[in-house]
Amino acid sequence: MIIRRNFAVLMAGIFLSAPVAAAQTPHFYVKPYAGISYMNDVTAQTGAANIDIELEKGMTLGAAFGYRYNANIAAELAWEYRSNGSESQVGTEFYPDGNYASNLIYLNGVYFFNPIGKLTPYIGAGVGWIQEIDIDLERSGVETSFSNSGNLSYQGFVGIEYSWSAAWSFHTELRHAGAKSGDLQDEQTKAMFSDLNYKPFTWQLGAKYQF
Numbered sequence: 001m002i003i004r005r006n007f008a009v010l011m012a013g014i015f016l017s018a019p020v021a022a023a024q025t026p027h028f029y030v031k032p033y034a035g036i037s038y039m040n041d042v043t044a045q046t047g048a049a050n051i052d053i054e055l056e057k058g059m060t061l062g063a064a065f066g067y068r069y070n071a072n073i074a075a076e077l078a079w080e081y082r083s084n085g086s087e088s089q090v091g092t093e094f095y096p097d098g099n100y101a102s103n104l105i106y107l108n109g110v111y112f113f114n115p116i117g118k119l120t121p122y123i124g125a126g127v128g129w130i131q132e133i134d135i136d137l138e139r140s141g142v143e144t145s146f147s148n149s150g151n152l153s154y155q156g157f158v159g160i161e162y163s164w165s166a167a168w169s170f171h172t173e174l175r176h177a178g179a180k181s182g183d184l185q186d187e188q189t190k191a192m193f194s195d196l197n198y199k200p201f202t203w204q205l206g207a208k209y210q211f
Contacts, residue, residue: 024071027210031076033173035060035204039084039100044196049091051193053135055100058084060202064108068210074110078126079103082200088137097138102198103131104153112161120161128153133181133198146184146193153179153198161208169208176201 037058044051059082066076083101088094108126134147159173177200184193 024068026070027068029064029066029068029074029076029208029210031064031066031078031171031206031208033060033062033064033171033204033206035062035173035202037082037084038201038203040197040199042100042197044193046090046191046193050089051091051196052089053100053196054087056085058082058099060200060204062204066108066110071114072112074112076108076110078106078108080106080128082202084200086135086137088135090137093139095137095139095144098136098143100135100196100198102133104128105131106153106155108155108157115163118163120163121159122161123156123158125156126154128155128177128179130179133179133184135181135184135193135196144186144188146186146191148182148184151179151182153177167210169210171206171208173204173206174202175204 037060039055041055042053060080062078062080064076064078066074068074081103083099086098086100087096088098106126106128108124110122110124112120112122130149130151130153132147132149134145137144155175155177157173157175159171161169161171163169179198181196181198184196
């Protein structure tokens with residue numbers, strides 16, 4: 001199904017931690033989140049024509065299911081949808097509207113530093129599978145879509161978690177991801193866009209419920 005439209009810096013010092021991390025019972029958690037997606041403009045090739053794509057700020061939606069092994073280590077399986085609006089020049093053809101979007105699954109590892117009061121800084125990294133990546137080109141109400149699936153992605157992130165109660169916490173996070181789109185194909189004409197860069201930055205907010 002075609003997806004439709006619509007490490008900058010939070011390392012505000014590497015955090016000084018308390019001398020010893022508090023003991024913590026292993027538990028599962030769920031973590032929905034939403035954020036702002038930033039992407040650099042990209043270029044590519046289709047046949048003999050150059051492709052220049054200007055990308056706007058977009059949005060990210062996601063959710064993770066994880067397991068906290070102890071006070072410091074967790075692993076999680078995360079789903080993420082991202083979409084950034086675009087203006088595209090394909091050879092001599094200009095498309096004033098469109099979007100560059102993806103649907104991904106990540107396996108992340110997370111390391112939590114020792115808490116400072118109710119705040120716990122953390123870092124993490126993950127590898128992902130691109131379920132679908134596509135770019136839509138729109139002009140005069142007509143849309144052309146190029147898509148692909150199955151490639152790998154990676155990401156790194158840094159964040160701060162605020163403990164609200166024994167079960168609930170909230171976080172803010174910066175992350176950077178990278179991938180190659182592979183060859184995106186128009187399902188109708190079979191035309192190809194070759195290996196667009198896909199390197200988004202995200203600032204996100206989310207909640208976590210542990211059980």
